[in-house]
Amino acid sequence: MTEVSIEVRLKAPDPAAMTALSTLKRINPDTCPGRLERYDYWRFIRPLDGKRTVEEIVLHFHDIVNPNKQSWSFSGGSGILLSGDEELVWAEVLVTDKVDSISENWTDILRRNKYEIEKVMYSVLWRLGYSSGTSMAEARERTLALTITSYRDHGLLANPVSQNINLLDQA
Amino acid sequence: MTNKPLVAVLQFPGSNCEYETASVVRESGMDAMIFRWNQLKELSDSRPDAFILPGGFSFQDRVRAGAVGAKEEIMDLVFNEALSGKPVLGICNGAQILVESGLVPGWENGRIESALAANHIHGRSGYLSRWVFLRANERALKISPWLRMIGNDPIPVPIAHAEGRFVFAEKDNNRISECMALTYCDENGIETADYPVNPNGSFMNLAGIMNREGNVLAMMPHPERAFWMWQIPPWIPGTWGDRRNSLQHDPALAGSKGPGALFFRSLADYFELISREDQ
Numbered sequence: 001m002t003e004v005s006i007e008v009r010l011k012a013p014d015p016a017a018m019t020a021l022s023t024l025k026r027i028n029p030d031t032c033p034g035r036l037e038r039y040d041y042w043r044f045i046r047p048l049d050g051k052r053t054v055e056e057i058v059l060h061f062h063d064i065v066n067p068n069k070q071s072w073s074f075s076g077g078s079g080i081l082l083s084g085d086e087e088l089v090w091a092e093v094l095v096t097d098k099v100d101s102i103s104e105n106w107t108d109i110l111r112r113n114k115y116e117i118e119k120v121m122y123s124v125l126w127r128l129g130y131s132s133g134t135s136m137a138e139a140r141e142r143t144l145a146l147t148i149t150s151y152r153d154h155g156l157l158a159n160p161v162s163q164n165i166n167l168l169d170q171a
Numbered sequence: 172m173t174n175k176p177l178v179a180v181l182q183f184p185g186s187n188c189e190y191e192t193a194s195v196v197r198e199s200g201m202d203a204m205i206f207r208w209n210q211l212k213e214l215s216d217s218r219p220d221a222f223i224l225p226g227g228f229s230f231q232d233r234v235r236a237g238a239v240g241a242k243e244e245i246m247d248l249v250f251n252e253a254l255s256g257k258p259v260l261g262i263c264n265g266a267q268i269l270v271e272s273g274l275v276p277g278w279e280n281g282r283i284e285s286a287l288a289a290n291h292i293h294g295r296s297g298y299l300s301r302w303v304f305l306r307a308n309e310r311a312l313k314i315s316p317w318l319r320m321i322g323n324d325p326i327p328v329p330i331a332h333a334e335g336r337f338v339f340a341e342k343d344n345n346r347i348s349e350c351m352a353l354t355y356c357d358e359n360g361i362e363t364a365d366y367p368v369n370p371n372g373s374f375m376n377l378a379g380i381m382n383r384e385g386n387v388l389a390m391m392p393h394p395e396r397a398f399w400m401w402q403i404p405p406w407i408p409g410t411w412g413d414r415r416n417s418l419q420h421d422p423a424l425a426g427s428k429g430p431g432a433l434f435f436r437s438l439a440d441y442f443e444l445i446s447r448e449d450q
Contacts, residue, residue, distance in 0.1 A: 160283075162288035
């Protein structure tokens with residue numbers, strides 16, 4: 001397996017997501033989603049034993065997942081973290097620092113601890129849920145506009161000068 | 172009522188330097204009032220002559236440092252006052268808010284053209300708290316109301332931040348000199364791109380940038396924490412360290428002003444000049 005991804009979220013409501021949603025409601029009321037979720041998104045590139053290695057890492061390093069306050073799942077897996085709200089149309093966007101110390105430091109830490117892995121990449125995954133009448137194309141378009149901070153009153157979730165923005169193919 | 176210029180110090184949820192900032196403004200001969208982020212009417216009615224966005228962690232740095240504060244309604248007022256020419260200073264988290272507001276570098280008003288990214292330099296990343304040296308750009312010395320008395324000597328000022336690395340889109344590299352205000356250097360004024368002289372990997376060793384007119388300054392170091400000479404550590408090298416050490420056992424140390432005072436004296440001097448011109 002070349003890449004294993006995990007999603008990590010707070011067990012309690014995420015204050016960053018709540019603040020982001022209330023800010024978006026104020027600056028972009030017409031295009032704002034009904035729900036906004038935030039996840040730490042970790043990509044493990046070429047782990048020796050695939051998911052088994054990643055699970056070992058996650059259970060060992062509580063800085064990646066603190067089991068007292070966070071839950072996690074493999075990305076694209078059983079979806080235990082998904083809200084399960086069938087009424088919403090979800091679009092997902094990944095925000096990654098162009099120069100990223102977190103990823104570099106974790107790659108070093110894991111290698112020092114003898115984990116056979118090429119590298120680790122850290123991003124923030126934002127999941128935006130729109131009302132059921134919204135088409136997927138529209139949801140994706142709105143998500144991109146709300147993510148890219150181009151002007152003071154346009155966009156919030158990423159600063160394109162220092163961050164890469166990737167709209168994911170499917171929610 | 173006084174005729175002193177009024178400087179508004181804005182307090183966002185999570186600001187933590189507003190009281191000392193207001194204090195050093197008053198020590199510099201101006202009036203200072205602290206306004207909470209939701210006191211828009213009070214701020215507007217007070218008609219301040221200048222604005223300072225102090226350091227801290229506005230909105231707990233949620234989403235991105237300064238990103239949420241920049242969208243607050245109170246920043247509409249600051250934005251318009253800045254465009255009218257009033258002096259605006261952002262210190263540390265205040266600088267992050269100004270960058271996220273599009274007030275600096277301000278090549279196109281309100282457009283986000285730079286970022287204060289996470290510290291990243293060979294051998295170092297994460298939160299940094301240390302003393303650094305700064306020098307002011309020549310054009311900035313002439314046009315910025317915050318820098319007119321800084322002079323050419325390198326000045327020691329502390330930094331304390333995790334996201335202080337100025338970055339720009341590559342297409343803008345040829346016009347960054349327009350916005351250069353403060354750069355990191357050593358005690359002799361020599362710039363290098365290596366730690367610890369450049370503590371965070373900032374592009375072109377930038378510690379502070381300004382808008383084209385120079386009235387808006389966003390700087391990562393904390394001048395209010397170097398306002399008094401006794402705040403300067405005795406081991407600091409260079410002329411400021413010598414001055415500090417010469418006062419080590421002198422009662423005058425208690426009342427002597429440090430290098431950070433120059434930023435606030437510059438503003439007071441700017442207002443005096445305007446006042447003289449008006450008469």
